[in-house]
Amino acid sequence: MRIFVTPAQLVAGELVVRGDEHHYLARVRRARAGDRVELVDGAGRRAAAAITRITDADTALAVETPQAIAALPPLVRALVPLIKGDRMDTCLEKLVEVGVDAITVWPAARSVVRLDPARKPARLAKYQGALQAAARQSGRAQIPAITLADDLAAALAALPAGATRLVLDPASDGPLHVTAAVDITIASGPEGGLAPDELETLARSGFVSVGLGPRILRAETAPLVAIALVRAATRT
Template identity: 40%
Template sequence: MRTPRIFVEMPLRVGDTVTLPAGATRHVTQVLRLTTDAPVLLFNGDGCDYSARLLTASRGMTQAVLDAVTTLEPLVPLEIQLALGVSKGERMDYALQKAVELGVTRLIPLFTARSQVRLDGERLARRWEHWRGVVIGACEQSGRRRLPQLDPAVPLAQWLEQWTDGGYLLDPLAAQALTAIPAPAASVTLLIGPEGGLSAPEREQVFARGFQGVRLGPRILRTETAPLAALAVLQALWGDFI
């Protein structure tokens, strides 16, 4: 049986006894139903896994002693920033989850003209926390020891005002294929719209900021499918699929 991996936001050091936060305690005791002496792997995003053993396992308090640490996770050969138009419910969750599994290093949720989700204030804060939970869960499952950066969700125009590095817009009408772009030196930014893609004015704004259009074959992919296909291509050509 695979040892459960659990993310905790706290310092970790071999030999220490730690008290798991409330969320991790609920996961350990109510979802995984682990008991005293069960082995777990803890990580906090510093690039290492810490093997641990549960000293107590109850809904009131769960403690673990850290007994070993893994080697540091290697840095990725290609940093991939994914700017993604916010889509509805499970589509957005699916895209974020699979993007993390495929090794994306930064996630940038964007509200666009055709985004069918409109959030602000407290509702937006709750949704961002939900997305962060999706990202953490994907790291726990996939074995990633460093968490991708999850930016606050902002309107596309606001993001473009401060984004100076350009990138590639996934566009089924583009003349250039994604496989034909020059090999990125160290990082690449991929922009993908929501259901229905970007509007004509948004496309103009994006191209004015130095983005280039690229396509993925002859078919139009769904908003939750397109980033996965594009990330797989980038990782196979220049990333850590090699």
């Protein structure tokens, strides 16, 4: 069993958890006193713990000394467009599973979905919850960071200099070679593909077009395949 706590909570000694993590232990996993639990703080540390008490209101745990889990290079970012329906949630969940480190969601010209600025904080909170759930399921100690950019220019402005930059383009024959890269950003398009001016903007920002073979992949599938290939090639 695995639960998330804040970095400040992850210290050796007694810890009492309530709310969602208590509900997960008590109701979802039906844990009992004596059961072992792994605690992770979402920032790269984890600790073993044992349940000492579990009630309707909270769960008490005896926490052992936390250990830092180093993230293996390369650092991989994904620039993904807004995708309609539940496929956005699925995409984010699977990006965590295949090993993304940071995600920027942006409104592409051909994105079917448009995000109301007033709903942006609620949508971001929803996405963060999905990332945490996916990190728990996949055994990750780090929860990827996620941001919502107002447009492509804002997404690009937030990128660090010097990273390898790739854009997924079904019209490209460029191979996905990243074995020597230590910092990679992969951009992908929406349901209707990236618009020509978006491809031009990405190219001016140092993005190299690469393809993933002869088949046209869905907007939520292409970035997953690309990042899985990166992790497989670098054995991380």
